[in-house]
Amino acid sequence: VFLFPLHKVLNFITVIMKLPKAVVKVSPDERVFRGETVTLTCDIQRAGDIQWTYSWFKDGSVIRDVTERLYSITSVSDRAEYSCRGERSDSQRSDTSAAVTLTVSGVSTLTVSPDERVFRGERVTLTFDIQGAGDIQWTYNWFKYGLVIRDVTERLYSITSVSDRAEYSCRGERSDSQRSDTSAAVTLTVSDLKPKPELTSDPAGAALTGNTVTLICHMNPATGWDFYWYKHTLNSETKTQTNSYRVKIDSVSAGGQYWCRAGRGKPVYYTQYSDALWVNANPSAQTHGGFYMQDGANKRISVLM
Structure with a gap:
């Protein structure tokens, strides 16, 4: 064995x-x-x-x-x-x-530029993004209130002159016929009134020569705007990306009328001009606090010398 x-x-x-x-x-x-x-x-x-x-x-x-x-x-x-x-x-x-x-x-997001709250006649761009889209060829279907918008197949959809309130959404389709989900809808709210900013100063009231006055251009909504500043005449323009503008009061010539307005988008959509704000360099010998006076729509600041 x-x-x-x-x-x-x-x-x-x-x-x-x-x-x-x-x-x-x-x-x-x-x-x-x-x-x-x-x-x-x-x-x-x-x-x-x-x-x-x-x-x-x-x-x-x-x-x-x-x-x-x-x-x-x-x-x-x-x-x-x-x-x-x-x-x-x-x-x-x-x-x-x-x-x-x-x-x-394939989770999709729809973004709006400049904002979901827009003004009649403003240009609006909608952008559709698909997570993990990679290098595959996509075409896009855009919807307004759930109905397909014909002849719009790109990732970016520009409305050149928005006119009415509407809901927009989008969906992507790959070259192999696979689809993304449909994005959540975004609602464009359109205002008929062209906005008008309010121009104020800090400090308010009197300012001594040698000091600085900060002008503030108030907008609602506040984000997404560039700001344009004017002194003495509307033909003289300075642009900033913030809503404040510092004015050095170093002489009588620093006084005068100031305006502001805001703009956004391409081509630029401009607001109305603000009411004029007067910065008055006062050569008087006053030694006590200056004065702040409003006459109609124009605001006046007295600067003591």
Whole structure:
């Protein structure tokens, strides 16, 4: 009688009893777009010609009524981990595969420039962005109140002269016919009145020569504007990106009328001019506080010498 060493017998039994290995394959890729169709395939090594049924798992929980080797997700919507396991007709099982993670891109955002609150006649640009869009060719469908806007297929949609309140949304479509989700709608609110800023000064009232007066051009909404400043005449213009402008009161000539207005966009949409603010360099010998006087729409600051 020939006897095998015990360790060889145990190794042989281990090989015989080792479970077949299951592997999940993903098509087209583990990085997918929202709404895309994804096919998962459960491959079992050394499966042979025996009949298998399959169990699929999402984040560790069994997916009911899915027992085929191929599992198609017709409209993927969220990030998840998938794994599978096979069972033979003789009740023997494979091991459970390593999980594959589907990472879902395609979340879309719609932004508005210069603002969702706009003025009649202003130019507005809507921009549609798709997370993880990559280098794939996209075309775009734009919607106004849910109805498609014909002949607009670019990522940027410019309304050259906005006239009415409306809701806009957008959706992207790839060259392989896969789509992004439709963005949340943005609402353009259109004001008929051309805005008029208010011009004030800090400090208000008197200012001594040698000091500085800060002019402030108040706008609502306050963001997204450039500001234009005028002294003595509307033909003299200084542009700033902030709504404040410092005036050095170093002589009588620093006094006079000042105006401001705001502008934004390309081409620039200008507001009305503010009412005039008078900065008055007063050569009198007064030694007590100056005066602040408003005459109609014009505001006057007295500067003591």
